[in-house]
Amino acid sequence: MTEFASxxxxxxxxxxxxxxxxxxxYTDPTSHACGGFWASDDFAAPVEYTEAEFVTLLEGEVLLxxxxxxxxxxxxxxxxxxxxxxxxHWQTVKPVRKFFMIYEAKGL
Numbered sequence: 384m385t386e387f388a389s390x391x392x393x394x395x396x397x398x399x400x401x402x403x404x405x406x407x408x409y410t411d412p413t414s415h416a417c418g419g420f421w422a423s424d425d426f427a428a429p430v431e432y433t434e435a436e437f438v439t440l441l442e443g444e445v446l447l448x449x450x451x452x453x454x455x456x457x458x459x460x461x462x463x464x465x466x467x468x469x470x471x472h473w474q475t476v477k478p479v480r481k482f483f484m485i486y487e488a489k490g491l
Contacts, residue, residue: 434487443479
């Protein structure tokens with residue numbers, strides 16, 4: 384019988400007052416998956432995902448635009464998946480607090 388040990392994600396961790404906060408709370412034994420918390424008040428950048436990322440927004444608003452120009456807006460309470468291979472632009476419209484789970488086929 385295997386032991387079950389869950390990890391409760393803290394929705395209100397201490398934030399870095401000088402910029403983004405990125406906390407990895409779990410990495411699987413193969414180093415292909417990890418999960419944690421990320422927060423940013425002001426972030427906009429081109430992105431290229433080699434990993435797949437599942438996101439649950441706790442607070443804020445994000446605008447994701449793919450390379451062809453198609454945009455989607457996500458708000459607090461939304462969950463979404465950014466597939467491996469996604470190329471585009473991430474814009475934090477309102478300060479973001481999110482839980483994330485990342486899977487990288489090659490390892491993180």
